Amino acid sequence: MKHIKTLNTQTLNNTVKKGGCGECQTSCQSACKTSCTVGNQTCENRK
Amino acid sequence: MIHLYQNNGYNIVLDVNSGSVHVVDKAAYDVIGALEEQNEFHTPDTLKSPETAAYLKERLGQEYAEEDLTDILEAAAELAGQGRLFTRDVYGDFIDEVKQRKTVVKALCLHIAHDCNLACKYCFAEEGEYHGRRALMSYEVGKKALDFLIANSGKRRNLEVDFFGGEPLMNWQVVKDLVAYGREQEKLHGKHFRFTLTTNGVLLNDEVQEFVNKEMDNVVLSLDGRKEVNDRMRPFRSGKGSYELIVPKFQKLAESRNQQKYYIRGTFTRNNLDFSNDVLHFAELGFKQISIEPVVGEDTDPYAIRREDLPRIFEEYDKLAKIMVDREKSGRGFTFFHFMIDLEGGPCVAKRLSGCGSGTEYLAVTPWGDLYPCHQFVGQEEFLMGNVEEGLTRPDIGDAFRGCSVYSKEGCKKCFARFYCSGGCMANSYKFHHSINDTYEVSCEMERKRVECAIMIKAALADA
The missing domain is CATH 1.10.10 (Arc Repressor Mutant, subunit A)
Incomplete structure (x- = not known):
C-alpha cells in the first residue's frame, strides 16, 4: 500500500484468548513508582 | 476509535x-x-x-x-x-470476567527502612517516615512478608520483591538476610524471586555492588540529573548537595551491570521544566537506562507541575524524542523508560485492563508488617489492608482496587492512550479526587504525549 505503512503485525484482539497468565512484571516495580506505565511491559509468554 | x-x-x-x-x-x-x-x-x-x-x-x-x-x-x-x-472495543464485554477473576499476590514492596539519609524536598514519604515514625524492618517481619507472598501467590512462579524505603541500604543486613531466606524458600515452593532495590546511593559501596549484581534482577538508582537540579531537590539533611558523592558510584554500578537491568531514575519538577537536558546529562554520563518522570505534588507546592506548564513539557518531550531518534541512528542510543513501547510483544489485553495491580497483585509492607495497596498509600489508615501475621483482613479494599479499570473511569472512556497506561495511578487519583476510580488529568495529558512520542520514535526508526 503506497499510502499506508503498518508498523506492527500483532493486534490486541489476538491476545484476548491466550492472555492473562499473570506471570508478567508488576508495572510499578520497574522504574516508575509514581506514574503508571503498563504498555511497555513485556509479555513473559512471548519471550 | x-x-x-x-x-x-x-x-x-x-x-x-x-x-x-x-x-x-x-x-x-x-x-x-x-x-x-x-x-x-x-x-x-x-x-x-x-x-x-x-x-x-x-x-x-x-x-x-x-x-x-x-x-x-x-x-x-x-x-x-x-x-x-x-x-x-470488544474488551468491555469481558471486563467483568477479568475483574472478577481470582487474583493472587505476586509482588511486594518491602519498606525495609522508614528512614533516609537524604532530605529530598518532594519526597512523598516525608523524608522516609511516611506520616509515621522512623523504623527499620526486622528480619522476622521480612520473613513473614516473604512467607505471606509465597502463601498468597497461587500458581504464579515469578514473585517480585522490591526493597524500598526510605533508603533500604540503611537496613542492609536485613536485605541480605531476606534474600538468603527467599533463595532458600523459592526452592522449597517452586517459586522464583525477582529481587529489586531502589536506592539513593549514599551508602553504596563495593560490597553492596557485588551483592546487588549477584542477586538483584533490577536496581533503581535515584538521581535527578544535572548537579544544580539534583542538589536543589536532593540535599543531605545538612543542606549539602548529594550529586558529587553519588554520581561516580552509580556510574561504576551501571558499568558493572554491563549497562543492563538498572534504571537511573529522576524526578523533574517545575524547577527544571527543561528536563530533557537532565535526561541528556545522564546519557552524557554514560547511563543507558534512563527514567525521569514528573513530580506529583500538591497545587500549593512551589515545585509541583501545573496545568499551565503542560505546553512547555510537551515541547520537551518532543525535543527529547527527536534527539533520541538521531542518537539511535548514529549508534549513541539510550533507553528512556517513559518512551518505551512494545508494539509487537507488549502486554496482553487482560494485563492492560487490570492496570498496575496495586491492592490486588501488588502490596506494600511497612517496617512493622502492615499491608497497604501500594507504597503511595502507606500511612493512610483508611487503606490499611491487614498485616503479614494475620494476612488480608480487609478484602473489601482489594475488591475496590480490583473494580477499577479503564471502563470504570470516565476520563479513560474517550482516551486513546487507555490501553497503554491502563487507567493511570490510583494513588494520584485518590490524592487529587479522594477516589481511586478517577483520573488525574495533568498526569493523563503527559502520558498521552509520551505515548505519541514513543510511537513516533518507532515510526522514525522503521523509516531508517
Whole structure:
C-alpha cells in the first residue's frame, strides 16, 4: 500500500484468548513508582 | 476509535482498539480523518459503499486525485477487514470476567527502612517516615512478608520483591538476610524471586555492588540529573548537595551491570521544566537506562507541575524524542523508560485492563508488617489492608482496587492512550479526587504525549 505503512503485525484482539497468565512484571516495580506505565511491559509468554 | 496525530514530520494513525499503528502520507491522513468524522463505527462494508466514496469525493475531491482517494479507501477497507482499522472495543464485554477473576499476590514492596539519609524536598514519604515514625524492618517481619507472598501467590512462579524505603541500604543486613531466606524458600515452593532495590546511593559501596549484581534482577538508582537540579531537590539533611558523592558510584554500578537491568531514575519538577537536558546529562554520563518522570505534588507546592506548564513539557518531550531518534541512528542510543513501547510483544489485553495491580497483585509492607495497596498509600489508615501475621483482613479494599479499570473511569472512556497506561495511578487519583476510580488529568495529558512520542520514535526508526 503506497499510502499506508503498518508498523506492527500483532493486534490486541489476538491476545484476548491466550492472555492473562499473570506471570508478567508488576508495572510499578520497574522504574516508575509514581506514574503508571503498563504498555511497555513485556509479555513473559512471548519471550 | 482512531487517534490521528502528526509528530516530527510523521502522520500517524493509531487504531486504538487493535493497537495497530499506521504511518501514512498526508492524503491517507486526511482521508482516514474524514472517514472517522463521517462514521466512527465504519466496517469493511460501509467503507466499500458508494455513499462513502461519494462523501470522500465531496470532502477531499478538490485536494486529491480520485485515484488516490479510491486507493486509500480500498486500503482502509482491507485493514478494517483485518481488524487493524476502525476496530471495535470488544474488551468491555469481558471486563467483568477479568475483574472478577481470582487474583493472587505476586509482588511486594518491602519498606525495609522508614528512614533516609537524604532530605529530598518532594519526597512523598516525608523524608522516609511516611506520616509515621522512623523504623527499620526486622528480619522476622521480612520473613513473614516473604512467607505471606509465597502463601498468597497461587500458581504464579515469578514473585517480585522490591526493597524500598526510605533508603533500604540503611537496613542492609536485613536485605541480605531476606534474600538468603527467599533463595532458600523459592526452592522449597517452586517459586522464583525477582529481587529489586531502589536506592539513593549514599551508602553504596563495593560490597553492596557485588551483592546487588549477584542477586538483584533490577536496581533503581535515584538521581535527578544535572548537579544544580539534583542538589536543589536532593540535599543531605545538612543542606549539602548529594550529586558529587553519588554520581561516580552509580556510574561504576551501571558499568558493572554491563549497562543492563538498572534504571537511573529522576524526578523533574517545575524547577527544571527543561528536563530533557537532565535526561541528556545522564546519557552524557554514560547511563543507558534512563527514567525521569514528573513530580506529583500538591497545587500549593512551589515545585509541583501545573496545568499551565503542560505546553512547555510537551515541547520537551518532543525535543527529547527527536534527539533520541538521531542518537539511535548514529549508534549513541539510550533507553528512556517513559518512551518505551512494545508494539509487537507488549502486554496482553487482560494485563492492560487490570492496570498496575496495586491492592490486588501488588502490596506494600511497612517496617512493622502492615499491608497497604501500594507504597503511595502507606500511612493512610483508611487503606490499611491487614498485616503479614494475620494476612488480608480487609478484602473489601482489594475488591475496590480490583473494580477499577479503564471502563470504570470516565476520563479513560474517550482516551486513546487507555490501553497503554491502563487507567493511570490510583494513588494520584485518590490524592487529587479522594477516589481511586478517577483520573488525574495533568498526569493523563503527559502520558498521552509520551505515548505519541514513543510511537513516533518507532515510526522514525522503521523509516531508517
